[in-house]
Amino acid sequence: GAGVSQSPSNKVTEKGKDVELRCDPISGHTALYWYRQSLGQGLEFLIYFQGNSAPDKSGLPSDRFSAERTGGSVSTLTIQRTQQEDSAVYLCASSLTSGGAHETQYFGPGTRLLVL
Amino acid sequence: AQSVSQHNHHVILSEAASLELGCNYSYGGTVNLFWYVQYPGQHLQLLLKYFSGDPLVKGIKGFEAEFIKSKFSFNLRKPSVQWSDTAEYFCAVRAYNNNDMRFGAGTRLTVKP
Numbered sequence A: 001g002a003g004v005s006q007s008p009s010n011k012v013t014e015k016g017k018d019v020e021l022r023c024d025p026i027s028g029h030t031a032l033y034w035y036r037q038s039l040g041q042g043l044e045f046l047i048y049f050q051g052n053s054a055p056d057k058s059g060l061p062s063d064r065f066s067a068e069r070t071g072g073s074v075s076t077l078t079i080q081r082t083q084q085e086d087s088a089v090y091l092c093a094s095s096l097t098s099g100g101a102h103e104t105q106y107f108g109p110g111t112r113l114l115v116l
Numbered sequence B: 001a002q003s004v005s006q007h008n009h010h011v012i013l014s015e016a017a018s019l020e021l022g023c024n025y026s027y028g029g030t031v032n033l034f035w036y037v038q039y040p041g042q043h044l045q046l047l048l049k050y051f052s053g054d055p056l057v058k059g060i061k062g063f064e065a066e067f068i069k070s071k072f073s074f075n076l077r078k079p080s081v082q083w084s085d086t087a088e089y090f091c092a093v094r095a096y097n098n099n100d101m102r103f104g105a106g107t108r109l110t111v112k113p
Helices: none
Strands: A005-007 A010-013 A019-024 A031-037 A043-050 A065-069 A075-079 A088-095 A111-115 B003-005 B010-014 B019-021 B024-026 B031-038 B044-050 B056-058 B064-068 B073-078 B087-095 B101-103 B107-112
Touching: A005 A088, A010 A019, A019 A088, A019 A111, A031 A075, A043 A065, A043 A075, A043 B101, A075 A088, B003 B087, B003 B101, B010 B019, B019 B107, B024 B073, B031 B064, B031 B073, B044 B056, B044 B064, B044 B073, B073 B087
Parallel strands: A010 A111, B010 B107
Antiparallel strands: A005 A019, A019 A075, A031 A043, A031 A088, A065 A075, A088 A111, B003 B024, B019 B073, B031 B044, B031 B087, B056 B064, B064 B073, B087 B101, B087 B107
């Protein structure tokens, strides 16, 4: 079956521009996560959506970052006024449930963002 | 908040050698522990996980990990590696009932044929 998909796969933008990154989770998965992976570093949690509950935004690094999830499915991560330090791979993951022994996060291929 | 450290950035082994990748975390409460693997050109995928019960967890492809609570460790092991195990390995920890999953910086494993 289809896995998690993300678009675009690569994005080059100029400093100060806004970018939108898209994530299509696996159908039926209620939980969705965004992570950021900078060069040589581990994944950094950004935001979490679970069903219709208010998202957990505790990992967003600044107010330039925002995300929404429409209809409990597709999610968009928006970065406003991009900075060079925003350059990273942005990963999306979804899971059927959240928490508990049965949770397994399935990751997408990521969007590689380069801010010039 | 919890944090994760992986001791080795790059490990190079010959086929049939034994593997142990270190992972330590800092958090005093109940945790869920994971190892993820990313093969070249592929997505991150779950290798194994620990939630409760037997601290020795077996995963796919002959991998296992042991949770040692007193040492705050969750080391990954495999008795005999293969060339196809060449990949990047990430340890992750999540505080129980917390959404924030913390990942280590990863260990790149290269297995020479």
